[in-house]
Amino acid sequence: MKKNLTIDSREVRAEYARHVVPSYKRSATAPVLVRGKGARVWDAEGTEYLDFGSGIAVNCLGHAHPRLAKVMKQQGEELVHVSNLFFHPKQAELAKELVKRTGPGKMFFCNSGAEANEAMVKAARKLGSGEGRYEVITALNSFHGRTLGMIAASGQERLREGFGPVVPGFGYVPFNDLAAVEKAMGPKTAAVMVEGIQGEGGVIPATAEYLLGLRKMTKERGVCLLMDSVQCGHYRTGRFQSYEMILERAGEKGGFLPDAVSMAKSLGGGFPIGAVWFGERLADVLGPGSHATTYGGTALACAVALEILAIIEEEGLGSHIEEMGEHLKKGLGKLGGRGWVGEVRGFGGMVGVTVQGRSHAEVAEALAKQGLLVVPAGSDVLRFLPPYSVTKKEVEEAIKKVEATL
Ligand SMILES: Cc1ncc(COP(=O)(O)O)c(C=O)c1O
Structure with a gap:
């Protein structure tokens, strides 16, 4: 997706610093998200992300569902x-x-x-x-x-x-x-x-x-x-x-x-x-x-x-997300023990991976750089919370992005 020329990310972040209470643990370089479609979101620079955070388990049908x-x-x-x-x-x-x-x-x-x-x-x-x-x-x-x-x-x-x-x-x-x-x-x-x-x-x-x-x-x-x-x-x-x-x-x-x-x-x-x-x-x-x-x-x-x-x-999204969750767990499980990937647990669209050897926040940032958004939890866990409509291809893409950070 094209860069949004009317939005200056640095200026948006500066406005937050000036006018928004700093109560959230938001990285100073976190993307400025301007648009979404299904399981994907785009920032003001036009960078695409696969959104496996879903606004912290909120966007169950992804973004901009018609x-x-x-x-x-x-x-x-x-x-x-x-x-x-x-x-x-x-x-x-x-x-x-x-x-x-x-x-x-x-x-x-x-x-x-x-x-x-x-x-x-x-x-x-x-x-x-x-x-x-x-x-x-x-x-x-x-x-x-x-x-x-x-x-x-x-x-x-x-x-x-x-x-x-x-x-x-x-x-x-x-x-x-x-x-x-x-x-x-x-x-x-x-x-x-x-x-x-x-x-x-x-x-x-x-x-x-x-x-x-x-x-x-x-x-x-x-x-x-x-x-x-x-x-x-x-x-x-x-x-x-x-x-x-x-x-x-x-x-x-x-x-x-x-x-x-x-x-x-x-x-x-x-x-x-x-x-x-x-x-x-x-x-x-x-x-x-x-x-x-x-x-x-x-x-x-x-x-x-x-x-x-x-x-x-x-659309039978209950059984669909159950199946996608199994696919995601299997894929992440195969990476278990390699790099930062530890134990994989959960069901459906609520999968957690323990992070070993690095901080979970650091790994979440590395994944965002690969174009995958996830959510840290507890002291050492990353949550994968895809929308229920996530496709098998998107799950596989997410696993590849995880592999790229190992
Ligand atoms: C289990 C649980 N209960 C309650 C809440 C609070 O919900 P809200 O942020 O909508 O007040 C959350 C939010 O993360 C949650 O995960």
């Missing part, structure tokens, strides 16, 4: 936003579609992953309030968002540094360790909240035994089980929810239903929307006036989310 552009225009011309003091058909339709895919229950709509998790925790606390239950147990290395509540919920001390006093009522235990959860639970425990696959923590899947054990243990003690599916959900692994994929691979069929599931990222494919599915136990806990957000489930966001679900279904 049907999403069309629905945004159509809905934009019809009705963008009305308050939640009124009804509109798109929110009703989206709620029905998400409930159909998750289990009996109800939806709450918001705008981001952190907000969705806040709503889950608020509902669990409200349910437990009569019995003095408010504590939420989460996992070490988990990531649940950047609000004051969610930095307290996340099992990473560095997120809280300088932002104290920390919201009380959260405790952390090692991930995939059932005995540790059992030990941490007490009469004040309202909920256990975990990711199906720890994303920011380094693409670490929960085991089937852990998920089933958590469900059993929480049920027996009247504690809610909250799944943070913001990153690993919405077909990223090939199944609507990552726990479905994990249990299916372990030969466990059905029988696992949490009390709540948070959603965001791929739900809107780049258009901001978050949501929580509440199972029957929590479905009516957030009563009138108890929780709200102005933009939650706005008509435009719901129209986009509905179109995404329709496209994924019509």
